[in-house]
Amino acid sequence: MKLKYIVLTALALTLGATACSDWNEPEAREPQVNSFKERDPQGYADYTAALRRWKQTPHQISVALFDNAPEVSVSERDFLRSLPDSLDFVVMRHAARLTKYDRDDMKLVRTDFGTRVLYRLDCATATPDEWTATAAAVKAGQFDGVVIASSAAPDASLLDALVTAAGSGATLMFEGSPSVLTGQMVPLFSHFIIDATSAKDAYDIDMAVRLAALAVDQASLLLCVAPSGQITDHSGVSRNAPAGAAVAAMTASPALAGIAITDISADYYDADIIYKRTRGAIQTLNPAQ
Secondary structure (H helix, E strand, O other), X not given: OHHHHHHHXXXXXXXXXXXXXXXXXXXXXXXXXXXHHHHOHHHHHHHHHHHHHHHOXXXXXXXXXXXXXXXXXXXXXXXXXXXXXXXXXXXXXXXXXOOHHHHHHHHHHHHHHOOEEXXXXXXXXXXXXXXXXXXXXXXXXXOOEEEEEOOOOOOHHHHHHHHHHHOOOOEEEEEOOHHHOOOOOHHHOOEEEEEOOOOOEHHHHHHHHHHHHOOOOHXXXXXXXXXXXXXXXOOOOEEEHHHHHHHHHXXXXXXXXXXXXXXXXXXXXXXXXXXXXXXXXXXXXXXXO
């Protein structure tokens, strides 16, 4: 009798545990994340309208060189939507292979934030067909302009055809030493991105600026640095490279056009706020923003 009671009790406990397991099985649900836009539509509309107006005023600009469309995405650092919305330009380094996410994010930042998105064309690898396709993409409104990256003067006929096809409203920048350009090419570009990624101090910056200014107007220069670098100014103060470049751009005489940050995704992670160094540099360039 005692054995029968033990068996029945054990069976009841087993069935009860199974039933509870079935009843309490967690249901898989997609996480619901409410963005600023969803939480406060009017506040979001007011903020983005003010941001777009500010970007139309005279100020020192900030440019991000962005490694879009990775083969495997590891986090939000791989998405255009997570970049600081106060950036003036984003250069898509792999513009020929946009993902659906790239296209959706491009629409968001261009429409809401007034951020202009540029197609990066590398002269070292681009074929004539790619030049034609780049111009067509800009003319179709998919991009706001082109950054031509080259260590030598671009092919004049290809450059002229791109400028003509892209239209007068397109932004055209040059990434490289402006000294390689011919006199007829220089006026085609609004800005010149000069490499300062190896600069350690203000003297390195001064040299890079002086060399570039021999060929183009100093006020059209953008200092290009990487987030991981450090730059020490003339007073001996060391700052992260974006902040150091911002200070150098502001204090130069005449002032430079602004800064460019390459490998910008490396600045994503921070315990306090994403893109902390980038945001700080933009704030340094434009304290009222």
